[in-house]
Amino acid sequence: MSAFDELFAQHAATAYARQLALADLIGDRDWQLDLNAGVATFGDDLRFPIQLLGTESHIDGSWLWAWANTGSNLPPQLLHLSEWLRAVGEERSVAELTEPGFPLSRADGARLALIASGLTDRCYYRGPYDGGAVFFHLGDLPAEIVAPVSPERAFLVVPQVIGVFELDHRLTLLSFLHQQGWSIADNTPSLVVGRHSSGSEMRVAFDDQNRMTRVSGQI
Known part of the structure; x- marks a missing residue:
């Protein structure tokens, strides 16, 4: 890179x-x-x-x-x-x-x-x-x-920016969660889990080429 x-x-x-x-x-x-x-x-x-x-x-x-x-x-x-x-x-x-x-x-x-x-x-x-x-x-x-965005908008931003630009998916996600005040609860090759102080949780799945495949969770 x-x-x-x-x-x-x-x-x-x-x-x-x-x-x-x-x-x-x-x-x-x-x-x-x-x-x-x-x-x-x-x-x-x-x-x-x-x-x-x-x-x-x-x-x-x-x-x-x-x-x-x-x-x-x-x-x-x-x-x-x-x-x-x-x-x-x-x-x-x-x-x-x-x-x-x-x-x-x-x-x-x-x-x-x-x-x-x-x-x-x-x-x-x-x-x-x-x-x-x-x-x-x-x-x-x-x-x-x-200011940091709401969890609702955070769920929209991640897939949007990945869809618009060619970039490193994992680095983009981890940097965004850190900058927005989320904690990283899990970070494995296939899954990143972020938690917000509001109780929201974002679960992002990755394939074997380190590309984001699914964003889910709860607000």
Whole structure:
């Protein structure tokens, strides 16, 4: 497993859960980005400070980190997060966090933004435009957006993130349960059992190739 794949598996599920909570908050509001003010607005009532992550080009199928986008004269104060992630990549030898850009087939904006979310306890937004999309992180979100999810949502997040992304199933599950405050009651090659302080129990079965095959339990 590459350093990038390991980092992604460790943070994907909890970050994905936060994205679901953010989607509940934003709903179908329109979005606007003001780079001079360093804020994103959603509808008439939501306004958050931002940090730029990078952009996807759908013309050539590539990713470009915000810190490497020297041609756009981006405000330096909006690049702190992407520069910090670059330093994390250098420390942990994660090439995808240190190289200025690369094909989306290697790592797309969603995977990169989810890693950033997991490392920072933030949420990201993907803003589409003609020919691509800009990814940025939101600050000062309501506490409930980044708080551990309810057991009911935890049962939904695990199979959803496994279905959306290609990643290590066991590492993803164990990392998610730990980050969400569940205890691991059992961890065998064929079964992982997590218990929540509310009394909920999650039982996740694995096949002989370490792939998740069934999620069951009680709430």
